[in-house]
Structure formats: structure tokens, C-alpha cells
Amino acid sequence: MTIIKNNIIYDQQKQLATDIYFPNNTDSNTKILIFWHGGGWFRGSKDALKSIGVSLANAGFMTFIPDYSLAPKNIFPVAHKDAENFVNWLLASDYTDPDDHKNIVQIGASVGGTLAIYLAGKFAFPTVTWSAPVExxxxxxxxxxxxxxxxxxxxxxxxxxxxxxxxxxxxxxxxxxxxxxxxxxxxxDARSYDLDQLSSLLMINSADELTPLNSVLDFIDHLAKMDKESQLMVIKGHRHAMDYGKEYLDESIDFLHQIIKRQK
Incomplete structure (x- = not known):
């Protein structure tokens, strides 16, 4: 069974918390995955993602699913800064070793994917996004x-x-x-982020959905001009983020495992 620790506080002042899902066999080779929930920055919670956390733990990732401050009480860039603060907390915590920076990957759903891109540009984490708005x-x-x-x-x-x-x-x-x-x-706009450290990015989007595909194509083109590695998977239909996420969890995990293996 997956071991779950709920509501581990990472920001004492704001009382922001993360849930942690531990794989059955945790050792020094265990990889760490951060999953960022969506919800338009005004709703959404880690509490609705237990099945995702368990699936990722069963795939061998120690999985962190943090909450972050929500609008309209907290406006831009608060959620972005919360996400960055979480990473800094994680790297300094007992849950990571000093060299674990290279073992961290991300998946972000909808605006959680936007946050993941922001962090990927700062920390070089291999990242998968599901329907991330970028423009x-x-x-x-x-x-x-x-x-x-x-x-x-x-x-x-x-x-x-x-x-x-x-x-x-x-x-x-x-x-x-x-x-x-x-x-x-x-x-x-995602193109305005500091993307100097961006490493490997897989963006998954539906052909006709909430996130305009032309904006994603423009962002991929922007990354190409920066000589950054990115892939785009376009699936048919009009589903958004979590509407298809579980069906493409294996593809997301495979991508991250390939990048991890390549980086060894």
C-alpha cells in the first residue's frame, strides 16, 4: 500500500500544506515528482487528487501535491511565489538529500502546468503539462x-x-x-518567465479546448528560438487537463522516466 502523509505544512505563515505519497520501496534511487493542481488560480485543491498521487507513487515517484494561495484574495504573482517557496522548502527539507535537485520532475494540470513551466525555467526540472495556459x-x-x-x-x-x-x-x-x-x-505570459534553466518539456493539449492551441504553438516556437527542448502532444477532441489526464498518465510518466534515464 502507498503510504500517505497529509497536510505537511511548508509555509507556516500562510499555513500552506502538501500531501506526500510514498512508493512502497523508497531508497536513494527514488525519484521525486511534484504535481501542481489546476483550477484557474481561484479554486482547486490537493484534496481531490488522491488517486493521482497513489498512481504516481506506484510508478516509483515520491509524490508531493501542494496547495497554493488562491485568488481573488491572493492575486498574481502570489501563487507563482508560493510554488517557488514550496520548491525551496522541499530542497531544504528532510524529504530530500543534498543532491536531489536532479531527481525532481513535475506534472502540472491547467494553470498548475503554467506554474510548472515557471518553476522549470528556474530549477531545470523535467516537466509535463496538461493543457497549460501560456498566453x-x-x-x-x-x-x-x-x-x-x-x-x-x-x-x-x-x-x-x-x-x-x-x-x-x-x-x-x-x-x-x-x-x-x-x-x-x-x-x-509564459514567454515572459525566466526560462534560462528550462530543460525538457512535454506539453499535452487537446486539439480544440479551453487552452487555445495556437498560443501553445507560439510558445513552442518561442522555446525553439531559445534552443530549448520541448515536445507537443496534441490529442483529438476538446477535453481540458484533468478531463484526459488520467488517460495520459502513462505517457507522462514514460516521458519523465526517459529524461531521468538520459540525465544519468
Whole structure:
């Protein structure tokens, strides 16, 4: 059975916690995986991800699933800084050895994937994202007429899936930034992150979903111009992040294992 430690505090001041899932056989070769939950930076929790944590532990990863501060009480860049603080806590904790930096990998779902990209640029962790939004500033300029809502179908009577997605995209973006100021939105764009240390990245996205595929392609092109290693897997349909995540968990794990093996 997987051993689980719940609610291990990593930020005493904010009382932010992580759950930890230990594989059956933990030794010096055990790899560490951080899973970042989604939810548009305004909802979501580690508590809904027990089955993911167990699956990752069964795949041989000591798995950490942290919470982070949520909007609108906490606006950009608070969640990003919480994620960075978690990594610094982890590296200094009893759960890692001094040379474990090279043993850490990540998976991030939706905006959890955006946070994972931010951290990958700083810490060089091999990373998989599921439907990570990466573009906000130019998207907002192109969708100035869209009314934001987390429930656009009920609130505005929208029936077209794309219109509903656009309304939600604008809602969670503005809820996290707390402003439509272009300068702030640009700082939230993934291409604005410090990506100097980015190593290996696999992005998984549906062909027609909440996260615009053209924005992901633009980001992949941006990484290529930086001579950074990235892969994009486009799956058919319109599911977003956790809607398909469990079905592509094996592909995500295989990618991370290959990178780990290559780095030895």
C-alpha cells in the first residue's frame, strides 16, 4: 500500500500544506515528482487528487501535491511565489538529500502546468503539462468584447462551447491578475518567465479546448528560438487537463522516466 502523509505544512505563515505519497520501496534511487493542481488560480485543491498521487507513487515517484494561495484574495504573482517557496522548502527539507535537485520532475494540470513551466525555467526540472495556459496579454486584447464569467452558460445564456470557454478564460485570468492592465498580463505570459534553466518539456493539449492551441504553438516556437527542448502532444477532441489526464498518465510518466534515464 502507498503510504500517505497529509497536510505537511511548508509555509507556516500562510499555513500552506502538501500531501506526500510514498512508493512502497523508497531508497536513494527514488525519484521525486511534484504535481501542481489546476483550477484557474481561484479554486482547486490537493484534496481531490488522491488517486493521482497513489498512481504516481506506484510508478516509483515520491509524490508531493501542494496547495497554493488562491485568488481573488491572493492575486498574481502570489501563487507563482508560493510554488517557488514550496520548491525551496522541499530542497531544504528532510524529504530530500543534498543532491536531489536532479531527481525532481513535475506534472502540472491547467494553470498548475503554467506554474510548472515557471518553476522549470528556474530549477531545470523535467516537466509535463496538461493543457497549460501560456498566453494572456495578447489573448485579452483580441477578446476585449468577451464578458468574464465562471458560469457563462447560466449567467449569460451562452450555448456555444467556444464562447463559454472564452468567458471562463477571461474570468480566471482577471481574477488572478486583479486587473486588465497590459503590463501585468504580459508578466503572466509564459514567454515572459525566466526560462534560462528550462530543460525538457512535454506539453499535452487537446486539439480544440479551453487552452487555445495556437498560443501553445507560439510558445513552442518561442522555446525553439531559445534552443530549448520541448515536445507537443496534441490529442483529438476538446477535453481540458484533468478531463484526459488520467488517460495520459502513462505517457507522462514514460516521458519523465526517459529524461531521468538520459540525465544519468
Amino acid at each position: 494572456f496579454s495578447s489573448w485579452m486584447e483580441k477578446h476585449y468584447h468577451v464578458k468574464p464569467s465562471p458560469i457563462a452558460q447560466e449567467e449569460f445564456g451562452l450555448t456555444d462551447r467556444h464562447d463559454i470557454n472564452d468567458s471562463f478564460y477571461k474570468y480566471f485570468t482577471l481574477t488572478y491578475t486583479g486587473t486588465a492592465d497590459h503590463e501585468v498580463l504580459t508578466k503572466l
